[in-house]
Amino acid sequence: MSYKFTKDHEWVLLEGDVATIGISDYAQGQLGDVVYVEVPEVGKEISKADELAVVESVKAASEVYSPVSGEIVAVNSELEGEPTMVNEDAMDKGWFAKIKITDASELDDLMDEEAYKAFIEGLE
Amino acid sequence: MVPFAGYDMPVQYPDGIIKEHLHTRAAAGLFDVSHMGQVIVSGANPSKSIEKLIPGDIQALQPGEMRYSFLTNDNGGILDDLIVTRREGDLFVVVNAACKEQDIALLTEGLAGEASVTELTDRALVALQGPKAAAVLARYSAEIASMPFMSFREVAIDGVACFVTRSGYTGEDGYEISIPNEQAVGFCRKLLAEPEVKPIGLGARDSLRLEAGLCLYGHDLTEKTTPVAAGLLWAISKRRREEGGFPGAAVIQAEIANKPAMKRVGILPEGRAPAREHTEITDEAGNVIGEITSGGFSPSLEIPIAMGYVPLAFSSIGTKINLLVRGKPRPAVVAKMPFVEQRYYRG
Numbered sequence: 175m176s177y178k179f180t181k182d183h184e185w186v187l188l189e190g191d192v193a194t195i196g197i198s199d200y201a202q203g204q205l206g207d208v209v210y211v212e213v214p215e216v217g218k219e220i221s222k223a224d225e226l227a228v229v230e231s232v233k234a235a236s237e238v239y240s241p242v243s244g245e246i247v248a249v250n251s252e253l254e255g256e257p258t259m260v261n262e263d264a265m266d267k268g269w270f271a272k273i274k275i276t277d278a279s280e281l282d283d284l285m286d287e288e289a290y291k292a293f294i295e296g297l298e
Numbered sequence: 299m300v301p302f303a304g305y306d307m308p309v310q311y312p313d314g315i316i317k318e319h320l321h322t323r324a325a326a327g328l329f330d331v332s333h334m335g336q337v338i339v340s341g342a343n344p345s346k347s348i349e350k351l352i353p354g355d356i357q358a359l360q361p362g363e364m365r366y367s368f369l370t371n372d373n374g375g376i377l378d379d380l381i382v383t384r385r386e387g388d389l390f391v392v393v394n395a396a397c398k399e400q401d402i403a404l405l406t407e408g409l410a411g412e413a414s415v416t417e418l419t420d421r422a423l424v425a426l427q428g429p430k431a432a433a434v435l436a437r438y439s440a441e442i443a444s445m446p447f448m449s450f451r452e453v454a455i456d457g458v459a460c461f462v463t464r465s466g467y468t469g470e471d472g473y474e475i476s477i478p479n480e481q482a483v484g485f486c487r488k489l490l491a492e493p494e495v496k497p498i499g500l501g502a503r504d505s506l507r508l509e510a511g512l513c514l515y516g517h518d519l520t521e522k523t524t525p526v527a528a529g530l531l532w533a534i535s536k537r538r539r540e541e542g543g544f545p546g547a548a549v550i551q552a553e554i555a556n557k558p559a560m561k562r563v564g565i566l567p568e569g570r571a572p573a574r575e576h577t578e579i580t581d582e583a584g585n586v587i588g589e590i591t592s593g594g595f596s597p598s599l600e601i602p603i604a605m606g607y608v609p610l611a612f613s614s615i616g617t618k619i620n621l622l623v624r625g626k627p628r629p630a631v632v633a634k635m636p637f638v639e640q641r642y643y644r645g
Binding site (some may be wrong): 207233 | 505574
C-alpha cells in the first residue's frame with residue numbers, strides 16, 4: 175500500500191478495492207490558502223477524468239479530476255468546516271473522497287512517490 | 299509571479315494571501331504598485347483643461363488636494379478610473395497600468411494646445427497601507443502623520459524626494475509614495491525592515507479592495523458601465539452634473555434624472571462557496587438578471603463576498619437572488635458595501 179500520483183497532482187491510496195483521493199502537498203502549496211472544497215455526493219458513479227471535486231483558494235477555483243472510475247463510497251465532509259485542512263495535511267486528513275474502483279488497471283499509469291518527486295522537480 | 303499588464307507581479311509572498319491580508323488590516327503592508335502610470339499634466343490652467351475629459355470637480359481642488367475621477371467616453375462609459383492631485387503648478391495623475399498608454403494618448407490629444415502630458419517613467423510607486431502606516435512613516439517625517447486623507451505633499455523621506463499622498467486601495471489609512479527609480483529598492487528595504495511592515499502581493503491587494511467595496515477597472519468598471527450604474531456619483535460634484543462639459547455628459551445627466559437600468563451592488567453568497575467574476579445572477583424564478591464582476595473570499599470576515607450588477611428593481615439591500623455557481627443555483631442576498639468598514643484618517 176503506497177501513494178500513487180497523477181500528473182495533475184492528485185494522489186491515490188488503494189486499500190483493497192477502495193481508493194482514497196486527495197491532492198499532493200506540492201499542489202496545495204501552489205494553490206495557496208484553500209477556502210472552500212466542493213466534494214461529490216456519496217453513491218455517485220464516476221468515470222476516470224470526470225470532475226471529482228473543486229478546490230477554491232482565495233484567488234481562484236480549480237477542478238480536481240478523478241484518476242479512477244467507480245462509485246463514491248465516502249467523502250471528507252470535515253473539509254466543509256475546515257477547508258484549510260488541505261493546506262495543513264494534504265496527504266492525509268485533507269483527503270477528498272473514497273472511490274470503490276471498478277478497474278484496478280487504471281492505477282498502472284500513475285507515478286510512484288519517487289517518480290512524482292522527479293516529475294515536480296522537472297516543473298521548477 | 300504572474301504577468302500583469304506587461305509587468306511581472308507577485309500574487310503572493312511566502313506568507314500567502316490570507317496572512318498578508320490580515321497583516322495589512324492589523325499593522326502595515328507594503329505594496330509595489332510601480333506598474334501604475336504616473337502622469338504630469340501642465341499648462342496655463344490644467345485643472346480647467348482636464349475637466350473636458352473627466353467629470354471630476356478638479357477646479358475646486360486647492361494645491362495639495364486630490365480627487366478620484368474617471369475618463370469617460372461619449373456614451374458615458376468609463377474608460378479608466380484615476381486619481382488627480384493638484385500641485386502648485388500642475389496636476390499629478392495616477393492611472394491604471396493596463397490603461398496607461400490609452401489614457402496618455404487620450405489626454406495628450408484631448409488637451410492639445412492647452413496642456414502637455416508627460417509620463418513620469420523615472421519614478422516608482424509604492425503603497426504603505428494599514429493602521430500602523432502613519433506611525434511607521436512618522437519615524438522619517440513628522441509632517442506625514444498629520445496629512446489629511448486625500449491630500450498630497452512633497453516630502454524628503456530619509457533624504458529621498460517623495461510625492462506622498464494619504465490614499466490607497468485597501469479601505470485602511472495609508473499612503474501612496476512616488477519615489478525616484480534609483481532609490482526605490484533601498485527605500486522599500488528600509489520600510490520592510492520596520493517591525494510592523496510586510497510585503498503584500500496582488501492577491502491580497504484584490505481581497506482588501508473587495509472588502510472595502512472599491513472597484514477594479516476592467517472588472518467592476520468598463521467602457522460599458524456608467525458612473526451612475528457603478529454608484530460613483532459621489533465623484534461628480536453638483537456643479538459638474540449641472541454644467542456637464544465632459545464626454546458622455548448628456549447620457550450621465552439623463553441617467554441621473556431617470557435612474558440607471560442596472561446598478562452595482564454588494565452580494566453575500568450563503569454558505570462557503572465563493573462566487574467568482576462572470577458568475578450569473580438569477581432571480582428566484584431562475585431568470586438571468588446580471589453578473590458578478592468581482593467575487594472571492596473575505597479573509598477578514600471568513601465568508602465569500604462579491605459585487606456585481608443587477609437591475610434597479612433587485613438592488614435594495616436584503617433582496618434575495620441566486621448565483622449560478624458551476625451550474626447550480628445558490629442563494630445569496632444583496633448586501634451593503636463596504637463589507638469591512640473603511641478606516642481612513644479623518645484627523
